Amino acid sequence: MRLGMQIKEVAERLNTTARTIRFYEEKGLITPKKDTVNDYRYFSEKDLVRLSTILALREVGVRVDEIKELLDHPTISIPEYLNIQRSVLYEKWIEMRDMIETIDDMVKETTSDSVLPENFYDLAHHLSNLKRIRKSWKDRWNFDGQATHYDENIKRQGHRFNVHEGYDTVLEKIKNKINLNLGDTCLDIGIGTGNLGAKFLPLGVKVIGVDQSEKMLITCKEKHPEIETRKGHFLALPILDHSVEAVVSSYALHHLPDDQKLIALEEMTRVLKSGGQICIGDLMFKNQLHREQVLSSFREAENQLAIDCIEDEFYADQSLLVEWLSYHGFQVEKQQINDILGFVYARLIN
Ligand SMILES: C[S@@+](CC[C@H](N)C(=O)[O-])C[C@H]1O[C@@H](n2cnc3c(N)ncnc32)[C@H](O)[C@@H]1O
Structure with missing residues (x-):
């Protein structure tokens, strides 16, 4: 009787590496059955589903410890969590965009001589103000x-x-x-x-x-x-x-x-x-x-x-x-x- 899929086969099927799978095993995210004689790991269909969820969540930036929490002791559902993760990524994306726009402006202002233009600092100050304002909102009204x-x-x-x-x-x-x-x-x-x-x-x-x-x-x-x-x-x-x-x-x-x-x-x-x-x-x-x-x-x-x-x-x-x-x-x-x-x-x- 087949005990399950071996690590190489799983890695191929999920388009990942055996090393990555072992890493998640070490972190306690997956626990495939082990053959006590030859130490081979055997993955069930359930393990595969769990592993593909882990890989997908990692791909969209969810931290390993958060994935473990979500899968083992969920206080919210995965769609609810993804909704939060999306909003966090948008905040980061907008912050990055502000930074890139400021760099564009700085490059425009900079000439080949080594003295930085005066408004270089104004641009940086404007950026830091923008970051502060975007982060400063608090829900005082519950x-x-x-x-x-x-x-x-x-x-x-x-x-x-x-x-x-x-x-x-x-x-x-x-x-x-x-x-x-x-x-x-x-x-x-x-x-x-x-x-x-x-x-x-x-x-x-x-x-x-x-x-x-x-x-x-x-x-x-x-x-x-x-x-x-x-x-x-x-x-x-x-x-x-x-x-x-x-x-x-x-x-x-x-x-x-x-x-x-x-x-x-x-x-x-x-x-x-x-x-x-x-x-x-x-x-x-x-x-x-x-x-x-x-x-x-x-x-x-x-x-x-x-x-x-x-x-x-x-x-x-x-x-x-x-x-x-x-x-x-x-x-x-x-x-x-x-x-x-x-x-x-x-x-x-x-
Ligand atoms: C008084 S309720 C109005 C709800 C609805 N638009 C209506 O007319 O009945 C205000 C809503 O705005 C949301 N809200 C307040 N400040 C916000 C912010 N900075 N970003 C997103 N939502 C915000 C609150 O969470 C709340 O659901």
Whole structure:
């Protein structure tokens, strides 16, 4: 009776080397049967499946100890893990791209004489700033903890301050404004439980939802299995360049400080196809003056709760978003829906 495949045969079948297989055996990732007499290893079909999983995960950059954990004591499934790994690789890829672009600029500035141009250091400083900003975002609001009750909470009317006033109106407005055809792709950033993204499904549009919160993504997937969910960040979208027709976002951008918002707009533009559209419905003021006016009216009404809520987050300055988008080749429309809720629609002209 055949005991199983021998190491050479396995190596050939999986397009690897006997040495690599022995390495994973030493690390305790695989334990083929051993013939006690001649010390030959015999691999079963199950060993082969496990080994090909190990090789595949290594190929996409998963560490050996993490693979062992995933296979032996899984706390999350392999697809969930891959979702995280993809977002990590995108972050690294974007960081590398920033570095390469800086090198390009440095090379352009450098002449054959050995004195470095002054702005060489400025370029390096700009790069280090960019790296810092991309890494500095923290979830202060515990969105994982909010996921289960999020949909109930948005329906609640706040007693003195209703942050979700106009929620349904703005989501509907985004859906009506974005022009998409069957088979197009729409990216919803900060998708949460999927309320905005799901509005595009009946149009036969492919919806990808990105969120930094794994729990929100799980809830979204349970409600709308057709939505493809990807773990990721506004500042390093897990999406290839020029691959979507539209980017939408509701009630998410105000979790980023203003300097991060502009990087987020840059990321949205990176993933858009030519002629693509961006539509944002979020907590925002028309401009700085409008913000002062709204805050001062809450002060007069002695509504400290409203002031605290506003100051706890980063409500956008609509004029800054419009200015950035117009400067970067978009035709822009804007509207203020109520004191704290605004809407910006932009289409790439080209
Ligand atoms: C208030 S919820 C809004 C959810 C949904 N868009 C809606 O309109 O109901 C904000 C969502 O944005 C996500 N979010 C906040 N900051 C983010 C960031 N920097 N990158 C990715 N997602 C983010 C949160 O995890 C959360 O799911």
